[in-house]
Amino acid sequence: MAVTKDQVLARLAAVPAPDGVPVTQSGTLSDIVVTDGKVFFSLTVDAAEVQRWEPVRKRVEDAVRTMPGVQSALVALTAERKPGAQSARAPAERAPGPRAAQHAQQIGVPGVEAIIAVASGKGGVGKSTTAVNLALGLSALGMKVGILDADIYGPSLPKLLAIKEKPQTIGGTRLKPITRYGLTAMSIGFLIDEETPMVWRGPMVISALTQMLREVEWGKLDVMVVDMPPGTGDAQLTMAQQVPLKGAVIVSTPQDLALIDARRGIAMFRKVNVPVLGIVENMSTFICPNCGTRSDIFGHGGARHEAERLGVPFLGEVPLAMTIRETSDAGLPVVATEPDGPHGTAYRAIAQKVREQIGAAARPAPRIVIEA
Numbered sequence: 001m002a003v004t005k006d007q008v009l010a011r012l013a014a015v016p017a018p019d020g021v022p023v024t025q026s027g028t029l030s031d032i033v034v035t036d037g038k039v040f041f042s043l044t045v046d047a048a049e050v051q052r053w054e055p056v057r058k059r060v061e062d063a064v065r066t067m068p069g070v071q072s073a074l075v076a077l078t079a080e081r082k083p084g085a086q087s088a089r090a091p092a093e094r095a096p097g098p099r100a101a102q103h104a105q106q107i108g109v110p111g112v113e114a115i116i117a118v119a120s121g122k123g124g125v126g127k128s129t130t131a132v133n134l135a136l137g138l139s140a141l142g143m144k145v146g147i148l149d150a151d152i153y154g155p156s157l158p159k160l161l162a163i164k165e166k167p168q169t170i171g172g173t174r175l176k177p178i179t180r181y182g183l184t185a186m187s188i189g190f191l192i193d194e195e196t197p198m199v200w201r202g203p204m205v206i207s208a209l210t211q212m213l214r215e216v217e218w219g220k221l222d223v224m225v226v227d228m229p230p231g232t233g234d235a236q237l238t239m240a241q242q243v244p245l246k247g248a249v250i251v252s253t254p255q256d257l258a259l260i261d262a263r264r265g266i267a268m269f270r271k272v273n274v275p276v277l278g279i280v281e282n283m284s285t286f287i288c289p290n291c292g293t294r295s296d297i298f299g300h301g302g303a304r305h306e307a308e309r310l311g312v313p314f315l316g317e318v319p320l321a322m323t324i325r326e327t328s329d330a331g332l333p334v335v336a337t338e339p340d341g342p343h344g345t346a347y348r349a350i351a352q353k354v355r356e357q358i359g360a361a362a363r364p365a366p367r368i369v370i371e372a
C-alpha cells in the first residue's frame, strides 16, 4: 500500500523539533510530495539554526523512510536568511574577497579531488550531452570520474546513461551511486519518476543538491563532472559558493544569442571567483549524414572568437550530428560506444584540454574537508 501525505504528517507529529514542539508545529515544513512511495519535503529554518536542525532533519528522514509503504525519503534542510543578516554560507553575496579567504568557507567532498561544472547561460545547448561525453573522455584518459546531475527540474542522466535502477542505501542514510560505462553517477532522476511533478522551491533545490554531493558514497574520484541546469540562478550560485569548484566548462552554440547567455554564465563564475576552464562550441557544423556536406547552421567559430575576446581557453568544437543525438537519446553516449569515431575523438580531445586546464587551475589554498 502506497503511503499518503496524511500518514507522513501523522508520523512527523511524533518527531520533536529542537525546542521540543512537534516538527509539524514548528512552522518549518514545506509541502510534502509523495509519489509511488517516494517522499520529499524540506524544512526551512533560520540560517543561524542549521546546526541545531541537522540532527532533526536526519531523524525526520529516518522516521519517514522506515514507514511501511515508503521506498525512499529525501528531506532537505533549507537555510533561510533573515533580511539584513550576514550568512556564513554565502560568501559571494558579500564583497568578493581573495580566493583563499572565500575558499576557506567552502567544504570539499571527501575523496573527490576536483569538481568541475559544465554550464551555459541558456537551455538546450548541449550541456548534458557534453557533460556525459566529457566525463567519459576524462575516464578514457585513465581518470576516475563521477558525474552529478545538478538539474533537479529536468534531470538528464537517467536517459543519457540509460539508468532505470534505483540507488541502494548504505546503512539507511547514505546513497550508493550507480556505475555506468565506468562513471560513478548520481541524479535526482534516479530517485523519482519522470512524471513526478517537481514542486521544489528554489531553496529546496539547493538543499537537494547539497545532499546529493554530501550524502552519496562517491568514493575516491579524480574528478567529478557536474551537469548544471540552464541559467545563472540559485543552483549555479550554490554550487559556486558551497562547493570548491576547480572550474567551469561553458557550453555554447555558435549563435550570437547563445553566446550572450554564455557570456552571462562566464560572468557569474568570475564573480564568485571560479576559474572558467574554457568554452566548448557545440552544434558547431552540421555534417549531412547522407551526403557528408558540411553546413554551418548556427554559424561557426563564434565560440572560439568569443573565447579569444574574453581571454578564456577554447576547448574545441563538436559538430551538430544525428549520431550524437541518437546515441544520447538511446543512453549509448558516443564516447563510450564509438570512442575512435569522429565525434568520440572530438570529445576526447576536449577532455584532454579540460584535464590540462584542471591541472592549471590547481589551487594552493587549503581546503576544509568535513567527513560526513
Ligand SMILES: Nc1ncnc2c1ncn2[C@@H]1O[C@H](COP(=O)(O)OP(=O)(O)OP(=O)(O)O)[C@@H](O)[C@H]1O
Residues within 6 Å of the ligand: 120, 122, 123, 124, 125, 126, 127, 128, 129, 130, 151, 154, 156, 228, 229, 230, 282, 283, 284, 318, 319, 320, 321, 322, 324, 325, 326, 328, 329
Ligand atoms: N552536437 C550535437 N549534435 C546533435 N544533437 C545534439 C548535440 N548536442 C546535443 N544535442 C541534442 O540536443 C538536445 C539538447 O541537448 P542537451 O540535453 O545535452 O542540452 P542541455 O543544454 O543539457 O539542455 P537543458 O538546458 O535542457 O539541460 C538533445 O536532444 C541532444 O541529444
Ligand SMILES: [Mg+2]
Residues within 6 Å of the ligand: 127, 128, 129, 151, 156, 227, 228, 229
Ligand atoms: Mg541538461
